[in-house]
Amino acid sequence: MTKDQRPKSVAPGPIQAAKRRRQLYPFLFHMGPVALSVCSVLLIGLMALLYLSQLNQAISANNTLLALHAQESALQRQNQDLVNTIAKEQSPAYIAAQAKHMGLVPADPSTVQVVIVPHLRPIPSDDLKQRFKP
Amino acid sequence: MSQELRRARNRQMLIFLLVCFGMLILLGRLYYWQVVEAHSGHNLAQLALDEHIQNIVLNAPRGLIYDAQGRILATNVVRDDVYIEPIQFSVDHPDDYQASLAELIHSLHHVLPQVSEDRLYKDFNSGLQTMRIATRIDPTQSQQLQAMHLPDIFLVSRTWRVYPQGTLAAQLLGYVTQSDTDNQGVYGIEGQYNALLSGRPGSLTAETDLNGNPLVVGPSTEQNPVSGADLTLTINSDIQFFVEQGLAQAVKQLGAQSGTVVVLNARTGAVVAMAGYPTFDPNSYWQYANQKGCLGSEDVYFNPALYCAYEPGSTMKAVTMAAALDQQLITPETTLVDPGYITFPDAPTVYNWDDLAYGTETMTQVLEHSANVGAAYVAHNILGASRYYPYLARFGFGQPTGLHDGPEAPGYYRTPTNSPQVWTPSDLTRQAFGQSIEATPLQVALAYEAIANGGVMMRPYLLASIDNNGRDATTQPQVVRRVISARAAQLLTGMLEEAATIGLAQTAKVPGYTVAAKTGTATTQGISDSETEASVAGFIPAQNPQFVILVKIDRPQATIYGGTAAAPLWKAIAQQLMEYYQVPPDDLKR
Numbered sequence: 001m002t003k004d005q006r007p008k009s010v011a012p013g014p015i016q017a018a019k020r021r022r023q024l025y026p027f028l029f030h031m032g033p034v035a036l037s038v039c040s041v042l043l044i045g046l047m048a049l050l051y052l053s054q055l056n057q058a059i060s061a062n063n064t065l066l067a068l069h070a071q072e073s074a075l076q077r078q079n080q081d082l083v084n085t086i087a088k089e090q091s092p093a094y095i096a097a098q099a100k101h102m103g104l105v106p107a108d109p110s111t112v113q114v115v116i117v118p119h120l121r122p123i124p125s126d127d128l129k130q131r132f133k134p
Numbered sequence: 135m136s137q138e139l140r141r142a143r144n145r146q147m148l149i150f151l152l153v154c155f156g157m158l159i160l161l162g163r164l165y166y167w168q169v170v171e172a173h174s175g176h177n178l179a180q181l182a183l184d185e186h187i188q189n190i191v192l193n194a195p196r197g198l199i200y201d202a203q204g205r206i207l208a209t210n211v212v213r214d215d216v217y218i219e220p221i222q223f224s225v226d227h228p229d230d231y232q233a234s235l236a237e238l239i240h241s242l243h244h245v246l247p248q249v250s251e252d253r254l255y256k257d258f259n260s261g262l263q264t265m266r267i268a269t270r271i272d273p274t275q276s277q278q279l280q281a282m283h284l285p286d287i288f289l290v291s292r293t294w295r296v297y298p299q300g301t302l303a304a305q306l307l308g309y310v311t312q313s314d315t316d317n318q319g320v321y322g323i324e325g326q327y328n329a330l331l332s333g334r335p336g337s338l339t340a341e342t343d344l345n346g347n348p349l350v351v352g353p354s355t356e357q358n359p360v361s362g363a364d365l366t367l368t369i370n371s372d373i374q375f376f377v378e379q380g381l382a383q384a385v386k387q388l389g390a391q392s393g394t395v396v397v398l399n400a401r402t403g404a405v406v407a408m409a410g411y412p413t414f415d416p417n418s419y420w421q422y423a424n425q426k427g428c429l430g431s432e433d434v435y436f437n438p439a440l441y442c443a444y445e446p447g448s449t450m451k452a453v454t455m456a457a458a459l460d461q462q463l464i465t466p467e468t469t470l471v472d473p474g475y476i477t478f479p480d481a482p483t484v485y486n487w488d489d490l491a492y493g494t495e496t497m498t499q500v501l502e503h504s505a506n507v508g509a510a511y512v513a514h515n516i517l518g519a520s521r522y523y524p525y526l527a528r529f530g531f532g533q534p535t536g537l538h539d540g541p542e543a544p545g546y547y548r549t550p551t552n553s554p555q556v557w558t559p560s561d562l563t564r565q566a567f568g569q570s571i572e573a574t575p576l577q578v579a580l581a582y583e584a585i586a587n588g589g590v591m592m593r594p595y596l597l598a599s600i601d602n603n604g605r606d607a608t609t610q611p612q613v614v615r616r617v618i619s620a621r622a623a624q625l626l627t628g629m630l631e632e633a634a635t636i637g638l639a640q641t642a643k644v645p646g647y648t649v650a651a652k653t654g655t656a657t658t659q660g661i662s663d664s665e666t667e668a669s670v671a672g673f674i675p676a677q678n679p680q681f682v683i684l685v686k687i688d689r690p691q692a693t694i695y696g697g698t699a700a701a702p703l704w705k706a707i708a709q710q711l712m713e714y715y716q717v718p719p720d721d722l723k724r
Contacts, residue, residue: 062349077273080210084209085298086206090205091298091302091375092375093299093375096375109712112713
């Protein structure tokens with residue numbers, strides 16, 4: 001039977017086999033269907049692991065951030081309390097109370113004596129520096 | 135193909151088609167729930183988002199308020215409120231409820247002794263989901279509760295406005311209401327500048343975890359809060375404290391009902407101190423809700439310097455003289471005969487307050503003696519209504535002073551223009567010596583400020599500067615208008631100096647300093663003449679004025695006159711100011 005006499009629906013066995021091989025071996029190396037399935041599952045699993053790892057890091061970072069925010073809030077709170085305490089202790093009422101507690105009495109401006117010195121002139125500052133030069 | 139094989143293939147096809155049909159139905163339902171219902175109908179997408187996406191409001195910190203020296207007058211602290219979950223507690227302890235409850239209450243009461251155990255039992259039996267049992271606990275109590283990890287107890291933080299200096303300048307500052315939802319400034323600076331102090335809250339929209347904590351590393355949108363502006367006032371805390379202490383002591387010693395003091399910078403109009411008694415503590419403002427000031431007419435929260443209009447009495451004589459001096463109708467040496475009374479054809483007779491006759495006296499002596507006869511004579515016989523009332527307006531009477539643009543009492547007096555039906559010349563004669571006219575303490579102080587500042591009235595101000603997140607704005611002294619000429623101001627200053635040296639205001643004289651001051655003892659129509667508003671208004675040093683001081687004591691009992699009731703406090707404040715600011719003495723003659 002010549003080539004032309006062969007029925008067209010029947011391809012030659014080796015060519016068909018080669019076609020089928022190309023369908024199943026898309027990569028440079030040979031890989032059967034089972035191996036391909038296993039590799040695919042492994043790859044998907046690896047990607048899932050990578051994703052979960054990234055997610056875990058993100059969550060861990062989030063927790064760290066939350067902890068830092070909480071720490072910042074606590075420090076701000078402490079700072080505000082300290083500012084309030086300082087303001088209280090700088091207040092005239094507190095100082096007066098502490099002074100009284102220590103036995104001090106308020107100064108009476110009416111007891112200030114005004115002494116009039118006639119013809120008093122200020123000493124020029126240059127003279128002062130000259131006189132008290134080390 | 136054999137028949138059996140064909141039948142097998144047909145069965146395969148049928149099963150395949152059935153499976154495809156089933157898949158199609160599932161896909162259709164999936165499409166329905168994921169696409170159609172997600173964004174319309176039940177809006178499932180939004181419901182899902184609402185489940186795990188939260189919008190958290192980020193509160194803006196309220197701006198601080200400082201005094202002129204940078205000391206804090208108002209700040210913020212964070213304190214915890216304590217909540218319990220009664221229902222959850224009963225669910226968590228079905229078998230040993232009583233024993234666990236007793237232990238928990240004992241622990242709670244140990245940390246929070248202010249909450250009684252009986253009250254805690256009652257709260258736990260309330261049947262509520264959550265309940266607040268304590269508010270604004272101390273930081274040490276918060277730490278103790280957090281360390282104890284008590285079940286079904288949680289703390290919620292809240293920001294509170296606090297005033298570290300207690301009652302200092304309370305009526306100037308106002309207070310901030312503390313509610314669960316909103317904090318608002320009320321009265322004073324807190325009320326007037328509430329929007330500026332509040333800032334702008336921010337927001338954080340993010341997915342949350344099981345505990346409600348935002349997952350900030352996920353998709354989120356954040357708008358940062360804008361902090362409130364910090365305000366610096368012109369008040370000096372030391373002087374304010376001295377003034378408040380002195381005023382409280384004077385009111386108590388004199389058996390008075392209330393009192394007010396105003397201290398202004400004579401050149402700029404800045405408020406150095408402003409005090410009222412009684413006052414309140416803004417840290418516990420709610421305890422003063424029933425207390426009154428301004429002789430019982432206003433709540434104690436109102437600043438009496440701005441709201442308590444009164445009849446100024448003889449301190450107004452300086453204004454009457456200013457009007458006549460400025461129009462060159464009199465000089466300090468112009469004389470009149472004072473027989474102790476003066477009659478008018480169209481007004482009732484006016485008598486001197488002490489019923490004394492002074493004979494021939496100069497205008498300067500009218501102020502020294504605080505003679506009503508002389509003042510009424512100048513207003514009625516020399517000035518007349520048409521030349522007197524414009525000066526009252528120029529001195530700011532009957533108008534708000536414009537202090538931080540807030541509400542205030544404008545005061546009132548009748549004129550032929552505003553009350554043509556009821557005004558009579560009697561009003562003119564009486565207004566000349568400070569009756570039939572109402573003015574606030576700040577208005578009277580500003581009138582004297584204009585005299586002290588060479589005839590130029592400055593606008594009073596309390597806010598020195600604003601720091602709005604790095605953007606600073608400083609208040610500049612502002613001239614309102616020229617009230618009288620510099621020459622008239624100088625002449626009047628000399629007259630007031632004499633009044634303080636040898637007149638009724640002698641008690642206000644500060645050794646070593648020239649003082650220009652006038653006393654006032656005002657009565658109110660319909661009330662006994664022994665119920666007075668005793669006041670002194672003036673400035674120091676007279677020759678180079680630095681400070682204007684007004685002291686007003688309401689209804690003193692021990693002594694009713696301005697020269698004896700108000701002048702000692704005026705002198706003490708003036709001395710303190712001279713000492714504090716190290717103003718050199720200028721009275722070298724006496």
